[in-house]
Amino acid sequence: MEFSSEANQRIARISAHLYPPNLQNSCLRQAKCRAKGGAAGFKVAILGAAGGIGQPLAMLMKINPLVSVLHLYDVVNTPGVTADISHMDTGAVVRGFLGQPQLENALTGMDLVIIPAGVPRKPGMTRDDLFNINAGIVRTLCEGIAKCCPNATVNLISNPVNSTVPIAAEVFKKAGTYDPKKLLGVTMLDVVRANTFVAEVLGLDPRDVDVPVVGGHAGVTILPLLSQVKPPCSFTQEETEYLTNRIQNGGTEVVEAKAGAGSATLSMAYAAVKFADACLRGLRGDAGVVECAFVASQVTELPFFASKVRLGRQGAEEIFQLGPLNEYESGLFCLLHLCFQDWLGESEERVSWKHSKGHLLQQEMKRCQEKFHRLSFFSLESPSPVISKP
Numbered sequence: 001m002e003f004s005s006e007a008n009q010r011i012a013r014i015s016a017h018l019y020p021p022n023l024q025n026s027c028l029r030q031a032k033c034r035a036k037g038g039a040a041g042f043k044v045a046i047l048g049a050a051g052g053i054g055q056p057l058a059m060l061m062k063i064n065p066l067v068s069v070l071h072l073y074d075v076v077n078t079p080g081v082t083a084d085i086s087h088m089d090t091g092a093v094v095r096g097f098l099g100q101p102q103l104e105n106a107l108t109g110m111d112l113v114i115i116p117a118g119v120p121r122k123p124g125m126t127r128d129d130l131f132n133i134n135a136g137i138v139r140t141l142c143e144g145i146a147k148c149c150p151n152a153t154v155n156l157i158s159n160p161v162n163s164t165v166p167i168a169a170e171v172f173k174k175a176g177t178y179d180p181k182k183l184l185g186v187t188m189l190d191v192v193r194a195n196t197f198v199a200e201v202l203g204l205d206p207r208d209v210d211v212p213v214v215g216g217h218a219g220v221t222i223l224p225l226l227s228q229v230k231p232p233c234s235f236t237q238e239e240t241e242y243l244t245n246r247i248q249n250g251g252t253e254v255v256e257a258k259a260g261a262g263s264a265t266l267s268m269a270y271a272a273v274k275f276a277d278a279c280l281r282g283l284r285g286d287a288g289v290v291e292c293a294f295v296a297s298q299v300t301e302l303p304f305f306a307s308k309v310r311l312g313r314q315g316a317e318e319i320f321q322l323g324p325l326n327e328y329e330s331g332l333f334c335l336l337h338l339c340f341q342d343w344l345g346e347s348e349e350r351v352s353w354k355h356s357k358g359h360l361l362q363q364e365m366k367r368c369q370e371k372f373h374r375l376s377f378f379s380l381e382s383p384s385p386v387i388s389k390p
C-alpha cells in the first residue's frame with residue numbers, strides 16, 4: 001500500500017511507534033515504507049543489536065537518512081536499547097525484538113540485514129576460536145532470513161568472517177534462496193584501518209586516502225594493496241612491512257588493548273555503517289558505488305574472496321579484478337592462497353573440517369614462511385603483533 005496523503009503518512013508513522021509492534025496489521029509491513037518528507041527509505045534489521053558493535057551501529061543507522069525503519073533484534077536487552085535509540089529525533093522508526101520467538105517479526109520485509117551477533121575474541125584467541133559458537137548463531141539467523149526476507153542484502157560481521165560467510169551461503173543454498181550478490185562479508189574495518197595507518201605515515205588526512213584491502217579477514221589473509229593506494233604514493237620496504245603488519249593485526253591490537261573486555265566495537269560500528277550506507281546507495285540505484293567486501297568470487301581460485309565490488313540494486317553487481325600486484329604483494333598473495341586452500345570449502349562440513357585441522361594449516365604456513373623468508377614476521381594470526389613504527 002502506498003501512502004496517498006500526508007495525513008496517512010503521519011498516521012502510519014505514529015502507529016509504527018506503538019509497542020509491541022503488530023506487523024501483521026501495520027501498513028509499515030509493506031515494502032514501500034516512506035520516511036519523513038515522503039522520501040522512500042529502506043528497512044534495515046540489526047541482529048545482535050544490543051552488543052558492543054550492535055548499539056553504536058544502531059545509533060548510527062538511526063541517523064542515516066536512507067533508513068525509514070530500523071529493527072533491533074537480540075537475545076538480550078533490546079527493549080532498553082530500542083527505547084533509548086527511539087528517542088532520537090531522526091526519521092527512522094525503531095522497533096525492538098527480543099529472543100528467538102520474535103526473530104521472524106524482526107526480519108519480515110527487510111531490505112538489508114546487518115549481523116554483528118556472536119561472541120568476540122579475548123587476548124590470546126584467534127578469530128577461528130570463535131567458530132563453533134558463532135557458526136551456530138549465524139546459521140540460525142540465516143535460516144530466519146531465508147524464510148522471512150529472502151531477497152534482503154546481508155552484511156555479515158560475525159567472526160570468523162572467512163568461515164561464517166561460507167556457512168551463510170550453505171544455509172541459503174539449502175533453503176533455495178541463495179543469491180551470491182546479496183551475501184556480503186564485512187571487511188570494511190580493514191579498509192578503514194588501512195586508510196588511517198597509511199594517512200599517518202604519509203602525513204595526509206585519512207579521508208583523502210583509499211587503500212584497497214583484499215583477501216579475507218584474519219591475519220595473513222588480510223592483504224592491503226599498498227601499490228594501489230590513492231593518491232598514488234610510494235613506501236620504503238620498512239614502511240610497507242610496518243603498514244602491512246599493522247593492518248593485518250589491527251584487530252589483535254584492539255583485543256589486547258581492551259585486555260579481555262572484547263574486540264573492536266566503535267570503529268567496527270563506524271565501518272559497518274559506512275559499508276551499509278554504500279549498500280543502501282547501491283540499492284537506491286546510485287552509480288559508481290564501489291567498496292571492498294568478502295563475497296563469492298571468481299577473481300581467484302578461491303570460492304570467496306574480498307575485493308572491490310560495485311554495489312547496485314542487486315547487491316554486489318560487479319566484482320573487480322585485483323589489478324597488478326608488486327613482488328611483495330605477490331608473495332603475500334601466495335601465503336594467503338595457501339592459508340585459504342581447503343579452508344573455504346564449498347560445504348559447511350569442509351569448513352568445520354578445516355577448523356578442526358587448524359594445526360595442519362599452521363604447518364603449511366610455516367613451510368610457506370620458510371619459502372618466503374623475507375616475510376617471516378607473519379603468523380597466521382599473531383596473538384601478539386610486534387608493531388614497530390619506522
Ligand SMILES: NC(=O)C1=CN([C@@H]2O[C@H](COP(=O)(O)OP(=O)(O)OC[C@H]3O[C@@H](n4cnc5c(N)ncnc54)[C@H](O)[C@@H]3O)[C@@H](O)[C@H]2O)C=CC1
Pocket residue numbers: 047048049050051052053054073074075076116117118119120121130134137140141156157158159160161186187188189190217262263264265268
Ligand atoms: N567483521 C569485522 O571486521 C569484525 C567482526 N567482529 C565480530 O563481531 C561479533 C560481535 O562483536 P561484539 O559486538 O563486540 O560482541 P558482543 O558480545 O558485545 O555483542 C554480541 C551480541 O550478539 C548477541 N547475540 C548472541 N547470540 C545471538 C543470537 N543467537 N541472536 C541474536 N543476537 C545474539 C549478544 O546477546 C550480544 O548482544 C564478534 O563475532 C566479533 O568477533 C568484531 C569486530 C570487527
Ligand SMILES: O=C([O-])CC(=O)C(=O)O
Pocket residue numbers: 120121127159189250251252254255263264
Ligand atoms: O579482531 C577481532 O577479533 C575483531 C575483528 O575482526 C577486528 O577488529 O578486525
